[in-house]
Amino acid sequence: MSIKIFIYDDNDQRRESLKALLALSDDLKVVGEAVNCVHVIAEMDAFYPDVVLMDINMPEVDGIEGLKKIKLKYPEIKVLIQTAFDDSEKIFTCIKNGASGYILKNEKPQRILQAIDEVYQGGAAMNPAIAQKVLDFFIPKEIKNPLSIKENEVLALLSEGMSYKMVADHMGISYATVNTYTKRIYEKLHICSLGEAIAYYYKNLKT
Amino acid sequence: MSIKIFIYDDNDQRRESLKALLALSDDLKVVGEAVNCVHVIAEMDAFYPDVVLMDINMPEVDGIEGLKKIKLKYPEIKVLIQTAFDDSEKIFTCIKNGASGYILKNEKPQRILQAIDEVYQGGAAMNPAIAQKVLDFFIPKEIKNPLSIKENEVLALLSEGMSYKMVADHMGISYATVNTYTKRIYEKLHICSLGEAIAYYYKNLKT
DNA sequence: AAAAAAATCCCTAAATCTAGTGACTAGGGA
DNA sequence: TCCCTAGTCACTAGATTTAGGGATTTTTTT
Numbered sequence: 001m002s003i004k005i006f007i008y009d010d011n012d013q014r015r016e017s018l019k020a021l022l023a024l025s026d027d028l029k030v031v032g033e034a035v036n037c038v039h040v041i042a043e044m045d046a047f048y049p050d051v052v053l054m055d056i057n058m059p060e061v062d063g064i065e066g067l068k069k070i071k072l073k074y075p076e077i078k079v080l081i082q083t084a085f086d087d088s089e090k091i092f093t094c095i096k097n098g099a100s101g102y103i104l105k106n107e108k109p110q111r112i113l114q115a116i117d118e119v120y121q122g123g124a125a126m127n128p129a130i131a132q133k134v135l136d137f138f139i140p141k142e143i144k145n146p147l148s149i150k151e152n153e154v155l156a157l158l159s160e161g162m163s164y165k166m167v168a169d170h171m172g173i174s175y176a177t178v179n180t181y182t183k184r185i186y187e188k189l190h191i192c193s194l195g196e197a198i199a200y201y202y203k204n205l206k207t
Numbered sequence: 208m209s210i211k212i213f214i215y216d217d218n219d220q221r222r223e224s225l226k227a228l229l230a231l232s233d234d235l236k237v238v239g240e241a242v243n244c245v246h247v248i249a250e251m252d253a254f255y256p257d258v259v260l261m262d263i264n265m266p267e268v269d270g271i272e273g274l275k276k277i278k279l280k281y282p283e284i285k286v287l288i289q290t291a292f293d294d295s296e297k298i299f300t301c302i303k304n305g306a307s308g309y310i311l312k313n314e315k316p317q318r319i320l321q322a323i324d325e326v327y328q329g330g331a332a333m334n335p336a337i338a339q340k341v342l343d344f345f346i347p348k349e350i351k352n353p354l355s356i357k358e359n360e361v362l363a364l365l366s367e368g369m370s371y372k373m374v375a376d377h378m379g380i381s382y383a384t385v386n387t388y389t390k391r392i393y394e395k396l397h398i399c400s401l402g403e404a405i406a407y408y409y410k411n412l413k414t
Numbered sequence: 415a416a417a418a419a420a421a422t423c424c425c426t427a428a429a430t431c432t433a434g435t436g437a438c439t440a441g442g443g444a
Numbered sequence: 445t446c447c448c449t450a451g452t453c454a455c456t457a458g459a460t461t462t463a464g465g466g467a468t469t470t471t472t473t474t
Contacts, residue, residue, distance in 0.1 A: 124342045128331055129330045131330060131332070151450090163400055164430075177453060183432075186432080195368040198409075202409040384423060388421085
């Protein structure tokens with residue numbers, strides 16, 4: 001049983017190159033191809049591939065749209081995104097939409113085959129440079145937090161949903177002090193409501 | 208100029224295997240090794256490797272501690288984590304602490320060499336299964352959101368820091384309606400304050 | 415077609431938060 | 445030494461949010 005592959009790419013030459021490459025492997029079989037995702041669902045219905053090699057920039061209906069449509073109807077079909085540039089924006093859009101991998105077009109042929117195999121096995125294949133960007137997302141960015149230790153603590157507790165009273169209780173300080181800290185937090189962050197403070201916390205401070 | 212590597216692993220046999228493997232490549236040079244991270248900083252000071260191959264489970268001072276210490280003093284040294292199990296907890300701890308890669312011990316030798324090369328080049332190397340776990344983190348998990356369209360909209364705006372008035376204005380509805388929606392949100396989420404609502408939003412609903 | 419859910423509006427009172435002002439202590443830096 | 449930041453507490457008045465009520469219309473579901 002070979003891995004069934006469908007190729008989306010608007011560049012004829014590139015499609016041919018890919019087909020030639022994939023033909024070298026006995027385990028891979030290109031079941032179909034298209035220049036854009038206009039008929040993506042019909043094509044999935046008809047060929048039901050294991051892995052889709054998806055170009056991002058294509059006329060009419062692009063790869064991101066195609067990815068969404070595929071994943072909506074066939075979440076089990078693996079989609080391996082290929083693009084010429086390592087555009088962070090798009091990478092994350094694809095990831096959020098369930099892409100199984102993200103490789104660059106100038107990848108070595110061997111790596112492309114490897115990537116297909118990896119996603120077929122249920123893993124995620126990523127070009128190391130892209131993987132690095134993804135990992136960077138997890139690294140707590142040390143933004144210069146202007147708040148003091150206690151102010152931070154108050155903000156964290158408020159952001160967990162506590163009221164001033166609860167915070168006072170939890171920290172073993174008086175309600176008045178919590179009030180003071182909150183005022184200072186608002187001053188320092190240039191805001192004037194709890195909602196804004198919590199929004200700031202989750203967007204900038206939450207680890 | 209070959210890539211300088213330092214190995215941390217408490218298993219003697221495994222260290223020998225790794226050294227034998229790395230010796231096969233002219234580009235790689237093992238500059239040192241240790242059974243745990245007790246003297247990690249002294250070792251980095253002395254050998255200043257390009258890449259550290261780090262086992263996680265080691266006696267006394269483990270790989271995660273070692274990783275933290277290395278990254279604190281030498282953020283430019285790449286640390287490639289190796290472990291027997293794909294323990295999600297630890298994966299994320301390592302990622303947050305700046306690990307450049309995460310591979311499994313039973314990886315094929317070729318893949319280990321490839322991983323070292325990738326991290327040396329500034330990329331991130333991940334076993335596909337692990338990469339998949341990382342990517343899963345980005346996929347919005349469809350939790351059954353009990354709120355209606357409008358309630359969701361109100362909550363989203365409140366979570367951006369708007370007051371009831373601003374929300375009313377922004378949505379073109381009356382203050383009273385915002386009040387009503389908020390009450391229903393609290394009922395449905397079993398909470399009773401703005402802080403809790405926003406906390407819920409950022410933890411469960413925010414895309 | 416009836417029932418349920420969603421969307422819209424209003425009023426009131428109590429609880430909570432916001433803002434302004436003031437004050438005391440301790441520690442670090444100019 | 446003097447000034448500033450951080451941490452602590454208090455009082456007050458006004459603004460906002462929360463919690464009770466009701467009520468009407470449109471959509472959705474059964």
